[in-house]
Amino acid sequence: MPRSIIVGSGKAIPPICVTNDMLARVMDTTDAWIQERSGVKTRYYVEKGTSSADLGALAAAEALANGSVDKDEVDLLISATMTPDHFFPGNGGLLQKRLGMKPLTTFDIRQQCAGFLYAMQLADVHVRSGLAKTVLIVGHEVHTGFMPYSDNSWACMYGQSEKVTPEEFEWNSRFRHLIPLFGDGAAAVVVRATDDEGRGVVDQLLRTDGTDYDKLYVPGTGFSHRPYTDPEQFKRGDHVPVMEGRHVFKLATTRMIEASQQVLTRNGVKPEDVKLVLMHQANMRINEYCAKQLGLREDQVPHNIERYGNTTAATIPLLWDEAARAGRIEKGDQILMVAFGAGMNWGATLLRA
Ligand code: UT7
Numbered sequence: 001m002p003r004s005i006i007v008g009s010g011k012a013i014p015p016i017c018v019t020n021d022m023l024a025r026v027m028d029t030t031d032a033w034i035q036e037r038s039g040v041k042t043r044y045y046v047e048k049g050t051s052s053a054d055l056g057a058l059a060a061a062e063a064l065a066n067g068s069v070d071k072d073e074v075d076l077l078i079s080a081t082m083t084p085d086h087f088f089p090g091n092g093g094l095l096q097k098r099l100g101m102k103p104l105t106t107f108d109i110r111q112q113c114a115g116f117l118y119a120m121q122l123a124d125v126h127v128r129s130g131l132a133k134t135v136l137i138v139g140h141e142v143h144t145g146f147m148p149y150s151d152n153s154w155a156c157m158y159g160q161s162e163k164v165t166p167e168e169f170e171w172n173s174r175f176r177h178l179i180p181l182f183g184d185g186a187a188a189v190v191v192r193a194t195d196d197e198g199r200g201v202v203d204q205l206l207r208t209d210g211t212d213y214d215k216l217y218v219p220g221t222g223f224s225h226r227p228y229t230d231p232e233q234f235k236r237g238d239h240v241p242v243m244e245g246r247h248v249f250k251l252a253t254t255r256m257i258e259a260s261q262q263v264l265t266r267n268g269v270k271p272e273d274v275k276l277v278l279m280h281q282a283n284m285r286i287n288e289y290c291a292k293q294l295g296l297r298e299d300q301v302p303h304n305i306e307r308y309g310n311t312t313a314a315t316i317p318l319l320w321d322e323a324a325r326a327g328r329i330e331k332g333d334q335i336l337m338v339a340f341g342a343g344m345n346w347g348a349t350l351l352r353a
Contacts, residue, residue: 002193003200004120004127004135005353008067009321011187012058012140013308014046018157023180026153026164027172034180039284043183043309045144051085055186056140057098059314063188063321064099069134071099074190076132077106078122080115080139080313082342083146084108087228095138105132113280113341115139115313117206120337120349123191124201133193139313140186146218147179148172148240171237178243181282183309187317198332199352205263206347212251215244216342241342249286252340256280256290259348260338267350271295273334275353276323280339281305281315290338302328312341329353 019042020031034040046055056079064071079091090108111118119137126132153168155161164172172179194200220238221229233239256279264271271294279287284305291301302323304315311318316337323329333353340346 001128002130002195003197004124004191005194005199006189006320007192008063008065008069008190009188009317009324010059010062010064010066011318011321012055012062012185014044014050014055014184016045016047017042018045020180022157026149026157027169027176027179029173029176029180037285038181039303039305040181040309041306044185046142046184050142052081052083052140052142052186053085053091053094053098055142055184056081056091056095056138056188059140059186059188060095060099060136060138063136063190067190069190069192071101073134074101074136075104076123076126076135077101077104078109078119078135078137079106080109080111080119080137081141082110082112082115082312083141083143091140111341111345112343113282113310113312113315114206114339114343114345114347115341116316117204117337117339117347117349118345120191120201121204121206124204127191127193135191136188137191137317138186138188139315139317141312141314142184143182143312144184146182146240148175148237174237175240177245178241181310183311185308185311185314185318187314187321189317189320202350202352203263203267204347204349205259206345207255207259208343208345210343212247212344213342214242215247216344217242249283251344252282252286253289255340255344255346256286256338257293259346260290260294260336263348263350264336269334269350272297274300274336275333276328276335277301278316278319278323278335278337280341281308281319282310282341315339
């Protein structure tokens with residue numbers, strides 16, 4: 001049975017670097033608080049008008065080039081995003097069009113921060129069954145669309161306006177536990193079939209439990225409303241995600257540790273034998289806690305949350321891309337990927353590079 005390996009990767013980081021001090025111009029926060037509580041120092045924002053499909057296409061093109069794979073060799077494309085260009089259709093077809101690909105099978109999946117791992121399983125079962133030989137997975141997000149700033153707040157953050165009004169400052173501060181954590185970004189990998197038995201996806205565990213879905217979700221602009229969007233929802237701020245940070249923090253650490261341990265144990269792999277553990281980048285403290293509980297060394301757990309913040313479906317392929325380009329992933333290395341996010345969806349993937 002063929003196995004799936006990652007043969008190429010690429011990323012697209014948007015041009016506007018936003019520091020914590022820039023956020024502190026428009027809301028009640030400080031660089032010290034954000035760094036200490038989340039580990040984020042900067043995040044990158046797209047220019048107004050750039051979409052997740054735009055960023056995703058750039059990352060995908062780079063991944064194809066990096067893997068020396070022609071776009072016409074791809075027989076399955078999976079888009080993972082919680083910030084698609086439109087309610088429908090999903091970004092799959094938009095990526096196919098932007099990349100100039102022939103018609104092919106696409107999936108649009110929306111498992112938020114666990115999206116990349118869900119995409120990996122989908123890719124792997126297609127490869128193992130022989131349905132696909134070459135799969136392009138794109139994790140791509142433009143979170144700035146969630147940010148409920150006035151034009152003046154944007155201008156003030158970017159240093160183009162003196163100050164925000166007290167009302168604007170109060171409104172923006174309502175979201176201070178959320179906005180500083182997130183950044184825009186995209187990353188993609190190309191997965192290919194191999195007959196090399198020493199390589200490929202070894203095992204995957206994916207779980208969803210909707211019990212606590214309303215601890216991290218967007219209450220407004222959905223089809224449980226009629227009409228699905230209206231000015232009242234915007235006035236209330238219901239288009240911005242709700243997040244009960246402490247609750248999600250506890251669930252994230254519990255589930256990520258549990259999933260990692262289950263996958264390692266059932267495959268007889270000791271934590272110290274894993275070369276790298278690519279953890280979703282939601283909060284540096286979540287990952288430090290998980291790493292400690294799992295008995296991992298610092299050199300096993302790369303991070304980039306300090307630069308990019310949380311880029312949702314893009315965090316794990318971003319880590320892969322940076323580690324691979326830095327020569328930190330060699331053929332046959334055991335790599336564990338683990339993520340937790342809204343839904344609640346979580347999982348772990350063990351593979352041999
Ligand atoms: O990827 C999706 C999954 N998401 C996550 O995994 C996120 C999980 N949760 C977290 O990362 C953390 O809970 C947060 C970073 C969101 C918050 O950190 P925390 O240490 O849990 O802080 P907290 O929510 O308990 O808030 C502590 C205090 C509060 O003030 P009071 O009530 O103690 O007076 C907040 O209002 O910090 C305040 N606070 C802030 N202060 C300055 C919240 N956000 C900020 C801020 N700047 N940006």
